[in-house]
Amino acid sequence: MEEDTLDEVLSCFSDKRLGLWGVAQLTAGTGLAVYAVWAGLLMPGFRKVPLKLQVPYLPASRAQVDNVMSLLRGRSGSVADLGSGDGRIVLEACRQGFSPAVGYELNPWLLRVARFHAWRAGYHGKVLYCREDLWKVDLSSCKNVTVFLAPSVLTLLQDKLLAELADDALVVTGRFPFPDWAPCKVEGEGVDRAWAYHIQVVRKNSQLRHSKVDEPPETRIK
Numbered sequence: 001m002e003e004d005t006l007d008e009v010l011s012c013f014s015d016k017r018l019g020l021w022g023v024a025q026l027t028a029g030t031g032l033a034v035y036a037v038w039a040g041l042l043m044p045g046f047r048k049v050p051l052k053l054q055v056p057y058l059p060a061s062r063a064q065v066d067n068v069m070s071l072l073r074g075r076s077g078s079v080a081d082l083g084s085g086d087g088r089i090v091l092e093a094c095r096q097g098f099s100p101a102v103g104y105e106l107n108p109w110l111l112r113v114a115r116f117h118a119w120r121a122g123y124h125g126k127v128l129y130c131r132e133d134l135w136k137v138d139l140s141s142c143k144n145v146t147v148f149l150a151p152s153v154l155t156l157l158q159d160k161l162l163a164e165l166a167d168d169a170l171v172v173t174g175r176f177p178f179p180d181w182a183p184c185k186v187e188g189e190g191v192d193r194a195w196a197y198h199i200q201v202v203r204k205n206s207q208l209r210h211s212k213v214d215e216p217p218e219t220r221i222k
């Protein structure tokens with residue numbers, strides 16, 4: 001009896017053709033659902049950020065966090081995680097003694113999760129999560145910066161970091177290296193890998209590159 005009912009339902013579906021209107025409705029419905037998840041859960045708060053600078057949330061793996069922390073060993077003072085997600089890097093940095101430990105994040109859901117994690121770990125009031133666009137944050141007083149963003153925005157971020165950070169600052173990036181900078185140290189393998197950059201060294205190399213480009217060709221050593 002039950003098999004008969006199932007057969008009837010299946011034959012009903014196979015008899016029905018979707019037609020152009022049906023396909024259009026299905027496409028629009030799927031598009032709307034994808035957009036709702038993207039705008040409502042993954043990227044709320046990003047309305048004012050240009051599309052090419054929007055980076056979705058992907059948490060750092062445990063090994064990635066360990067590699068980032070290992071590259072920060074021996075350092076002290078302030079730390080800022082640009083796009084802090086659920087706050088795991090900021091919280092770990094605070095545990096390791098960095099202060100102030102600040103995360104900049106636009107997604108209000110992730111900010112809530114980060115604050116909850118900090119409260120649960122007993123670090124409420126010791127870490128700071130700010131709802132701010134990382135492209136608008138003034139980084140001039142920051143001594144240690146951590147980054148886990150998409151490769152597509154890293155060229156632009158290089159310019160911002162170089163323009164704002166002091167010579168004694170260190171930048172650590174997880175998963176993706178900066179395209180034009182030479183790291184002073186690398187930790188880990190594969191997707192968990194992290195790269196560290198001394199701003200003073202990066203700045204010197206970049207000035208050297210620019211002075212070579214500006215030099216008239218006849219003065220260059222052959």
Ligand SMILES: C[S@@+](CC[C@H](N)C(=O)[O-])C[C@H]1O[C@@H](n2cnc3c(N)ncnc32)[C@H](O)[C@@H]1O
Pocket residue numbers: 049053054055056057058059060081082083084085086087088089104105106107110132133134135147148149150
């Ligand atoms: C790949 S996730 C990394 C999360 C976290 N740092 C970690 O390592 O687990 C990138 C994060 O950056 C945030 N983000 C992207 N663009 C941002 C912006 N313009 N201002 C603030 N946060 C941003 C995203 O919401 C996302 O949570």
